[in-house]
Amino acid sequence: MKEILDMLPQHIEHSTIQLNDRLQNLEEIRLRINKPIEYVFHHHSEFLEHLTFSEQDAKEFLGKISQHSVYRMEEELRNGFITIKGGHRIGIAGKVTLSDGQVQAITQISSFNIRVAKEHIGSASKVMNHIYNHKNKQIHNTMIIGAPKSGKTTILRDLVRTISNGVNGFQPRRISLIDERSEIAASYEGIPQHDVGRKTDVMADCPKAEGMMMMIRSMSPEVIVVDEIGDEEDVNSINEAIHAGVQVICSVHGYTLDEVLKRPSLKPLFDGQVFERYIVLNYENSPGVVESVYDENFKLLTKKVRGNRHEMDRGHSDTVHVHVGRTRYR
Incomplete structure (x- = not known):
């Protein structure tokens, strides 16, 4: 402050x-x-x-x-x-x-x-249990859905830190974070101001689609994280990343899964069952509350998973x- x-x-x-x-x-x-x-x-x-x-x-x-x-x-x-x-x-x-x-x-x-800017360490602890596959030790390709002030950026930031550091018993991963609007890492003069983990490389102020391809070529990530996807170029780059064997975690603006499923630009991702988990955040009460979790077939897995109740990043x-x-x- x-x-x-x-x-x-x-x-x-x-x-x-x-x-x-x-x-x-x-x-x-x-x-x-x-x-x-x-x-x-x-x-x-x-x-x-x-x-x-x-x-x-x-x-x-x-x-x-x-x-x-x-x-x-x-x-x-x-x-x-x-x-x-x-x-x-x-x-x-x-x-x-x-x-x-x-x-x-x-x-x-x-x-x-x-x-x-605020960061709340531990806000993604409950979410990790749903996106980490304990059988094969891999991260599920995950889409986080939320309205403004629902806590998307806060949870995404803490997921990056958790996966990168391998805390709470999770195996650490190399992460490439595409931070187009510099909201997740909050880079200042190229240096992240938030804790995004020891194995995280940040591409700040770069268009998402281009940044994903640059990082795949140059940084050999195991996981790519990107905020607020939406257009055709983003979708194409996510598909390229998946086919290159990279796990993807992204966020998208929306109030419900049904609303997001109607977006034409994202249809190829849904048709191809690219994502294995859809996490919908509650937008009416406190931020950082998971309203529901769905699998790749849009089957409801659980509701009301409470994590950290604070926003902001x-x-x-x-x-x-x-x-x-x-x-x-x-």
Whole structure:
């Protein structure tokens, strides 16, 4: 949390510190120009009506998170977020500029969303019992299904750490983690800020499909882990990995298995029975709760497997203009 506090304008830092013991439950800090500061907890959010995020605050904050060089953050700004030391991720919103249909920059930045990075060791302990085949000592190819804030990233991160280290009696495996949005390992300057295990190699900020193929060629993984698959390229790369003898663990956005089964882009994976386990997370109560587990034939194996109950790893206004290579304010 110190890394975040150091980036905030002083008066906002002071008010945030006043949360005292509640700081440990803070998930997000939302900063919107000319609007009150918003603190987001898991079940509610609070506005500080007396504290407004000004244009000058935005200028100071952007300067700090980019180390006063927006150009060096070019790629991250294009992706809509910046990762700072400690693995905390800062999302940005505003107006985009396009070139040939591709985002070139985010301009007129008017909102920042600071997501507090947290890791919860042991959150995947219950899940491991369902994805580890005790007979042949192999990891089941597994798809984790969950809605936002259901704990997908937290469980995926702890699975990586557990499988990589071989804790709790499980044999350790070489893992290649494709961390396209730098949410699992939370790499800062290429170095994971979270504990993802001793035998884990991380490819951060790389498109999933390309990253999987790169890691198979270069790192000889036994297991590949990837977050939020969805398009045809992802599906093709997963099939390639499976046929190369690599186990795959991935996550996908969804509320139920039935909902995910209807997605056309994922149909080849289901038709080919690529995955041997489908783990659906509960999205209504506390994150990190497994709602149900299914096998490769979509047969229900168990319901309500409770693991760690914590998540996280998460009108008119004046604007800050940011262009790749230069910054200007209005």
